[in-house]
Amino acid sequence: MRAAALRKLLPVAGLLVATGLLAAPAATAQPLVTRVVASSLDLPQVTSHLYSESEALGGVGRPGDFTFSPGGAADEVVQYSYSLNGGRVFTVAADSTGTATVSITPDTSSFNELAVEAFDGAGHRSGKSYFTFLVARETGSWYWSLDEGTGDTASSRPVDNRPALISGSGVTWSPEGRSGGSANFTGAGEFVTGSTVLRTTSPAGFSVAAWVRLPALPDGERTAISQDGENRSMFSLGYRDDLNVDGSDDGSADPAWCFTLAETDSAAAAETRVCTTDDVTPGEWTSLTGVVNPVTGKIRLYVNGTPGIGGSLTETAGVAQWDATGVFAIGRGLDDGPAGRWIGGIDEVRAAPRVWNDVEINTYGAPVTEWPEE
Numbered sequence: 001m002r003a004a005a006l007r008k009l010l011p012v013a014g015l016l017v018a019t020g021l022l023a024a025p026a027a028t029a030q031p032l033v034t035r036v037v038a039s040s041l042d043l044p045q046v047t048s049h050l051y052s053e054s055e056a057l058g059g060v061g062r063p064g065d066f067t068f069s070p071g072g073a074a075d076e077v078v079q080y081s082y083s084l085n086g087g088r089v090f091t092v093a094a095d096s097t098g099t100a101t102v103s104i105t106p107d108t109s110s111f112n113e114l115a116v117e118a119f120d121g122a123g124h125r126s127g128k129s130y131f132t133f134l135v136a137r138e139t140g141s142w143y144w145s146l147d148e149g150t151g152d153t154a155s156s157r158p159v160d161n162r163p164a165l166i167s168g169s170g171v172t173w174s175p176e177g178r179s180g181g182s183a184n185f186t187g188a189g190e191f192v193t194g195s196t197v198l199r200t201t202s203p204a205g206f207s208v209a210a211w212v213r214l215p216a217l218p219d220g221e222r223t224a225i226s227q228d229g230e231n232r233s234m235f236s237l238g239y240r241d242d243l244n245v246d247g248s249d250d251g252s253a254d255p256a257w258c259f260t261l262a263e264t265d266s267a268a269a270a271e272t273r274v275c276t277t278d279d280v281t282p283g284e285w286t287s288l289t290g291v292v293n294p295v296t297g298k299i300r301l302y303v304n305g306t307p308g309i310g311g312s313l314t315e316t317a318g319v320a321q322w323d324a325t326g327v328f329a330i331g332r333g334l335d336d337g338p339a340g341r342w343i344g345g346i347d348e349v350r351a352a353p354r355v356w357n358d359v360e361i362n363t364y365g366a367p368v369t370e371w372p373e374e
Ligand SMILES: [Ca+2]
Pocket: 145, 146, 147, 177, 178, 179, 180, 181, 182, 347, 348
């Protein structure tokens, strides 16, 4: 039946329902293809923790939570139907407040359209709300192999529009690293990009990772990777020896891997941090992965992959509280000037504008397997 013809019939169908000559759809039934009840509910509201109507976020295959709520305060919604991009129609029951949250995985980048309709217990329906959101293409991740071996620039992949240039002194290339070549630092210089890499307050969160090697445990805080604000690194991933991490009452600080977030862009800012004393071994290549997840409200530090493969996971409540609009640095932090310059090796640096899953963390961060000799 053509839509125009259907619309002409709708008032008639509504009259039939009102007079009991035609049954209204049951609350738990699949929504009918033909509209038999005139709209009497307001269009439902649709929000998402991750996806946005104005900014490309997430990615194809990246599930996001979507919350449906009644359009009108008096609407007693018991069920929603929804479909993505005109595909299969699903239903979900509303809770006692008339809201429902579902996980939906976009199947295409750029524009996606979610159609949502509300139903009450009397079989009234709202008509469809359309939530159009933008899904990011998988090009917003950055990788610096540090394989160059010569010159003063580390190029980025998959596109080289965030090359990192050497500044300061004491930065040299090494033909050996975790994979291919790497960079060595003496605590006097670093690599910096020409512009910002991550939007640190993105609702999709972010993941940053580096393979690091400390020939000897250095003094003080040492930052492998960070992103600048005006005065302070918004995050820094690296080594510290100024915190009592092991939880005992010994009162003494411990050598530790840490992922640190500054709560404001000031030199004296309070910090949210996760640290571990696991696998702090001089001379060993070690993978550090820091993850900021705004959906769970937690920050995490993984060392040598997830616990599922023998790695270490430490987490705490925390979110990125401000946008760091400065450069991305490899080999230093920022704290009222360059701070915590690295002394040792860094390799295979990555930055992703989303939360890595366990497979990605382990693909990146699993230690090189050393088979026992027979
Ligand atoms: Ca490398």
